[in-house]
Structure formats: C-alpha cells, structure tokens
Amino acid sequence: MKDKFIEQFKERIVSIILTPVFIFFLWSLQQLTNGLYGKIEPIILEHISKRLLWVVVIMEAVMIIILLFVVYILKPKGMSLKYGIYWDKDKNPHCPSCKKPLNSYDDYGINGIGFYCNSCKLVHPMSKKGIYLTISDARKIMDNM
Numbered sequence: 428m429k430d431k432f433i434e435q436f437k438e439r440i441v442s443i444i445l446t447p448v449f450i451f452f453l454w455s456l457q458q459l460t461n462g463l464y465g466k467i468e469p470i471i472l473e474h475i476s477k478r479l480l481w482v483v484v485i486m487e488a489v490m491i492i493i494l495l496f497v498v499y500i501l502k503p504k505g506m507s508l509k510y511g512i513y514w515d516k517d518k519n520p521h522c523p524s525c526k527k528p529l530n531s532y533d534d535y536g537i538n539g540i541g542f543y544c545n546s547c548k549l550v551h552p553m554s555k556k557g558i559y560l561t562i563s564d565a566r567k568i569m570d571n572m
Contacts, residue, residue: 435557510553510565512542518566523551532562 471480506513506521512529513521520529522544529542529551540559541552553560555568 509569510555510560512551512553512565514569518569520553520562522547522549524549 506515506526508514508523511523513523513526515521520532520542521527522529522542524547525544527544527546529544531543532541532553533543534540535543535550538550539552541550543550553562553565555565560568
C-alpha cells in the first residue's frame with residue numbers, strides 16, 4: 428500500500444512539474460513561429476502561389492478529418508471504457524489494448540492487481556481515482572449509473 432502511495436505521489440509531482448514546462452514550451456514555440464512567420468511570409472508568397480497554399484491547407488484539413496474518422500471506426504462497438512477496462516453491454520471486461528475478453532482478475536505480485544490478458548501478456552489494473560476495485564464493486568457501481 429505504501430509503495431502505491433509513493434508511486435501515485437511521484438506521478439502527481441511529475442505532472443505538477445511537467446504541466447507548466449509543457450505550457451511554457453508551447454508558448455515559446457508560438458512566440459518563435461510568430462516572429463519567424465513575419466520574416467518568411469514574403470519569401471513563401473514569392474515562391475509559392477496562394478492557390479497552392481490553399482490546396483495544402485485543404486489537404487491538411489481533409490487528412491485530419493480522415494484520421495478522426497479512422498479513430499472513430501476503430502473504436503470498439505458496444506463497449507465503454509470504465510476504470511481503465513472496456514466493458515460490453517453484459518458487463519464483461521475486455522482488454523483495453525486488444526479488446527479481447529478478460530477473465531482472470533488477481534494479484535500478480537510485481538505486476539500488480541488487475542486483469543491478465545493472455546493475448547497481450549499484460550496486467551491491466553482496474554481502479555477508480557487510484558483505488559483498486561474488484562469486479563463485483565465495478566459492476567455494482569455501473570449498475571447504479
């Protein structure tokens with residue numbers, strides 16, 4: 428229990444430290460691109476037509492839409508992600524990586540408590556706000572939703 432607390436504490440500290448660093452990085456990148464764009468805009472417009480730039484922008488938008496569509500298509504049908512595990516309509520657990528049914532929930536020692544996926548060879552913990560749940564607890568909570 429103490430090890431889990433220490434691990435969660437470390438994760439929180441890392442997220443507290445990395446969040447402002449990431450925000451500063453994005454802000455710096457934005458400032459850099461704003462400064463550079465004013466200098467390279469005339470060069471770009473001199474060598475590339477505005478029509479070609481619009482084609483590139485439209486192609487990027489189409490690629491983003493296609494990517495979102497593919498992600499939507501690959502989303503498992505009839506399953507919802509709760510507590511780090513996919514659940515079907517009958518409240519049967521499925522692997523969050525390969526979407527195959529899970530059945531063995533146990534304490535796997537160094538790998539932790541969770542479902543063991545025979546396909547992925549990974550242990551997938553099931554928790555709610557850092558508290559590990561049993562299968563029956565998770566099903567009871569989902570029944571009350």
